[in-house]
Amino acid sequence: MSDLLREAAAKAKHDLGKYIAFQTRWLPEDANHQDWTKALYSDLVQTRRGPNGVESAVAIWERIRSDFAALGKDDDVSGVDDAIAAIRELMPALEREEITPENAENLAQASREVAQRLAALHKRLKEI
């Protein structure tokens, strides 16, 4: 297993996995739909933001996806692909902040899936 792959997994976990379910994870139990929409918008549309600008979760994954090409078919990477595809589909509605409660739940689940898959991938590659 190359160091490059391990580094790529660490970077993916940090850049995407850490922030994709960041606000939603901090939401209180009694949060309403508006709170969820705001948190999802922040986590998925503005996944990374700082002085260098804003980058969405989908854009980050598209940027780093090729780093894992050497892995071939991998359950965790495929899992992230699938979850990102589900997010991509609902992004236009989320960007307009017109998301239904059901889709908000689907997005939250997909973002948790990305975070968990990237953490699992990083752990697995470190142990090899």
Next chain:
Amino acid sequence: MAHILIVDDQDRYAELCRRAIPEHDYHGPVRNWKELAAALKKHGQRIDLVLLDVHFDIAEEDLIGLPKDATAKVVEQIRREQGLLLLEKLRHRDPQLPVVLMTSRDDLPLERAAEEMQAEEYTYFLDDDYVDASALRTQIEGIVRASRGLEKEGPIFWGRGRRMQRVRSRLLTLALGRLPIILGGPTGTGKSLLARHFIHRRSGRRGSFVAVDLSTMPRELMTAHLFGSVKGSYTGSVADKKGAFEEADGGTLFLDEIGNLSEDAQKMLLSVLQEGVVTRIGDVRERKVDVKLVVATHEDLGAMVAEGRFRRDLFMRLNPACTVKLPSLVERELDYSRLLAFCVEQALAGPYLQELVHSYRERHGLDGKEIRILSDDSIPQTRETVLSLLLSTKSMGQLHRHRWPGNLREFAMTVENALVFTFAELANVPGGARPDVVQIRPKLLRDLLRATQTPDEIEGEGWGTQVRITPADTLNRVASEVERQYFIQLYLIHDGDFRGMASVLMGSPDYARKVQLRFNQLGLKVRDLKNRIA
């Protein structure tokens, strides 16, 4: 409430902390070393905790530790471990500032670094795979509580300086043993406070704490007071009386200003220490006593022995090898801001001041019991419901320039007086536009400090100190000797940290090497001065 500095290339943690854990004051996010150094310079003394990210996706020119002609791969690696490099620099400035690394240990990019971080006492990890607001809140509170616990215990202010932390750990060990303890150091440094509230409490002894101040006791009464007397043993002795040793049996006896002990009392004390028994004046019966003896002096007992003013055999019995010397207040200058907050808190426990502040709060509709301390640049824009005390840069400068001959005691009294006068004056005037911010007027502070002011308290910016001029055959020699003196003082104040000295002398810790070279050129030896720090 804690002051938390966020060091992160992203805005996320800062936004979330401010929203989800609003009870603390957040500074930042700062995104690189330059901004971090500036924030530490501005708020350093007030910061309780640093939240530090590890991966910094920032421009190459803002990275630290980047080798020349670094490849893209190296740049990426430096970005991934930038937080660790920042931590390393931060540690040079403040070895004991609690830092939470916002990453799990598993995520640390280098095994070696992970091991080093785990070994470090004041570095914590935020496993951000699972963290939520309540987990982070609990972690922050735990860290701040632990760190403040080391800084202050009841009426004792230890501060963050290594010297006082070493005093604390040494006393912890000595408190549990059987041997006597000598507390040295100038007057007002808190020797009796330590004996009563730390050594006795930590000794595990169930008996009483008995304190005897030998500086105020007539010498002819010392023996009877310390060792007891039987009826008729001296004129005016109308009944059998226990002495301080018997009163402290099973506990701790604190003899303040032991240098004042009369010759007779020295002889008898030696006998008690040798035999573990005390004989009352005029009696023949020996009484067994088990006493932890703590003695204090502002004098040099060793020199008193050499001059024949103190018995050598008694001195040797007092365990001189383990003398604990407390530093003067000016040697703890780095702790002034924290000490100020501590003294404000202590002063507010007094009933008169409590009443004054309470009625001020009531008049102006201000909540709570806490008083925040502000500097010029941290006044909130709008009126708040919390009462804040403003100490201008000028006032802080006065505190730093003053030589504090009365040490901690004088500092605490000055703070209490300043508060009492300020709130007493305010009782008779209507509140201005910002009654939530109460200023200690620089003139009031100046008046309070005047009584103990020394002629060498230099006005103006920068660090001031006192040096002694001795004539020499060349001006160069005179200048070198003066330079040696302030180098020694700075070395002691900064616990031997050349980076701290460089900050004072050259405005940046990065000049530590230059300062160390000059230190060597002046013929100063680290090993000689290290003993003075210890």
